[in-house]
Amino acid sequence: MVEHGLSEVLDVFGNPLAVSKHPSAIIFAVTSANHNNTRRNPLSLYQRAMMIQDFSKEFKIPSLVIPIDDIGMSPNFASYTLKKIEVETELRLKLTPKNTIVLCSTPVANLYLTLGFFVLPVEKVPGPKLSFFAKLPWEELEGIVSRRKERKATTSARPFTLGLEDPTQIGAAEEEGIYHNLDRACLRLWNDYGLFEKVDMLFSDSLIGDDGDLTESRDYNTYVREMDNIAELKFQETKPFVKPGRIGDIGCAVGSWIKLVCQDPSGLESDFYGVEIARHLYQICEQRKENGEFSNPNVFFLRKNAVSGLVFPKMSMNTIHTSSLTHEIESYGGRSQLVSFIQNRYDELVMGGVWINRDVVGPEGKEIEVFVWMEEESGTNHGRGPEAFSNSKEYLDSLSTKERFFQFQKDFRKVEGYVLRTDTFFVDGIEYHRMKLKDICEYVSKKDYTDNWDSEMHESFCFWSFNEWKENLESIGFKISPNSYEYRNEWLVQNRYEGKVKLFTSQSPSPQIHSELIPFDFPVTHMLMLAEK
Known part of the structure; x- marks a missing residue:
């Protein structure tokens, strides 16, 4: 095409282009330039640019590589690309239908046709039929x-x-x-x-989607705020156990924990490595580093998956920190993925190194059955279904604690095939629901996250108790520090649980009077596990 001109080349409709002039330049608009390390876009921008320049060096005309960042599905994508090319070339290139021909084999071609451009179909067979000469x-x-x-x-x-x-x-x-x-x-x-x-x-990797994110249903604005709000708490809990040297934070979110550890005098001589697989969060980390928010210059961020393999060389890390991550691996990847993750952390630590794992935890005796009372006076939806509300959050917020539980029962890990079984009993005219302790713990831990409900419904918190965690870590080779502990988040109990839910046990499988019910305290919710090599 470059050597012989365009006069006989067929456009997207199968008509000869009839352009007598030879091309004077080729512009490669590299879309999704800000994406990499995903199935759709595995290569970084610089690697794609290197490959294109190598490929086009045999041409007798100039070739330019222009990065086009992702803006999602937009009817204005073609016009955005043209404007981006103009800006990236310091306003030297203004592409119009009079001076430019577009090569495109996807439906995006229609956006350029609307703007008046001629389009060459590349892999697509010219004409209305959706068939191709070669694979896309x-x-x-x-x-x-x-x-x-x-x-x-x-x-x-x-x-x-x-x-x-x-x-x-x-x-x-x-x-x-x-x-x-x-x-x-x-x-x-x-x-x-x-x-x-x-x-x-x-x-x-079954843990991440095509665009490299753990879940597509998470509201990252809410998530980022939550991570920043609890960063100081995480830092104070873990500070005494951080060993200087090479320090890694896997699932670092927006780098808040690293930022605080950097400021501590004990970390002045350390190197920090933040690992984050979610594209959106990784980009925030890079931006924070560019903004100069980290007091230690030796802070590096990696976009890698810590489940599929090692993220650090074997025997290289003094401290590895994870927070609110291991339950996500269990929830989205399964048990085999979690065990692989644990083994990888063991392999990465030096002898004497420590993995600090802060996360939710299940109660001991999680399989026992408890009787649950739930308040039902706060509902405001008056029997209306989800279709009567503008979004799912408004609907969920309109439900009482008991009504929301029934929605939870339908939604919780239904994709994974989980069945939450309950029985209903009336004791002295009061309604109770009998279920496994782990099931009510799952509900109370998630019932108030109505803005991220779809994402939360995939996540299991109570798969292992504290002692089961210790047993599984020790089977890998870890030694559990006596400073490890499980605890109950009292703020959650006082602000989210009390007055909403009451737990009871009974020596009778079907109690008939209230005196047969024995009050049962809310169990532990979190743990700080210090696994040493």
Whole structure:
């Protein structure tokens, strides 16, 4: 196309373009430039730019790489891209239908057609039929991952190497049919930077979605505020146990804990590594670092998943800190993922190093049955269903504690197949609900998070008690510090539980009078586990 002109090239409708002029430049608009380390966009911007420049060096005309950050699904995406190109080139390039032809094979082409541009269909067959000459990039990527997985399953284990075993083996790999559709510029970069293994990891990880986030239903504005609000509490709880040296905070959210540890005199000579998989939170960490919010210059942030493998070299870390993370791994990834996570932390610590794990915890005896009274006077919805409200939060807030429990019973881990069973009893004319202790603990811990209800309904807090945590950590090889402890968050009890829910036990499976019910205190809610190597 570049060498022979555009006069005979067919546009997206199948008509000859009839442009006699030869192209004078090629502009590569790299969309989602602010995304990386995800299934949709595994490469960073600089890696994509390097590959494009290598690919286009054989052309006889200039090529420019312009980053276009993600703005989501927008009907103005085409016009935004044009404006972004203009800004990124210091207003030197103003692209119009008179001086530019767009290459696009996706429905985004319609946005440029609306603006009056001619569009060449690239992989798409010209005309109205939705068919393609070749695989789209994301299909090619999925195919490579699948073929690599098949090859690994049919070959014996080999020592770990980055990318292809040797750059001279590129031809052999192409002959295998794994990479036959990739340009050699692509192969060179992917091999040099070990990107094939990175993509294998991204596609094998069940914990994160295509865009690299743990859950798509979380309101991150609310989440960030919560993380900042409790940062001082987390710091004060963990400060006495932080060992100087190399300190890692896995699931660092917006870097609040690291920021406070940096300010402490004991951390002046330490190096800090924040690890965050959620794209939105990682970007905030990077922005905070750029703003100069961390007093120690040796603060580094990594966007990596700590479940699928090591994030730090073996035997390299003095302290690893996690907060409110392990229950998410259990909830979204399952037990095998949690055990893998624990093993990875053990492997990363130096001898004498400590993993500080602050998280929710289940009660001892969590399988016992309790009788539960719930208030029912605060409801304001008067029997109206969710459809009568503008959003789910308004509906949930209109429910009494008992009404909201029934909604919880329907929603809690239904995707995972969990069934929350209850029986109803009337004792002296008062209604009680019999259920497992862990189930009512799950409810009271989540009942007030109505703005993040969909996300909370996936999360299990009570899968292990404190002693079960100790047993599982010790089975890996950890020694549990006697300074570890479980505790009850009294603020939650006083402000969220009391007056809303009452717990009882009974020696009778079906008590008939109130004297048979024995009051039962709300159990522990959190733990600080200090696991030493």
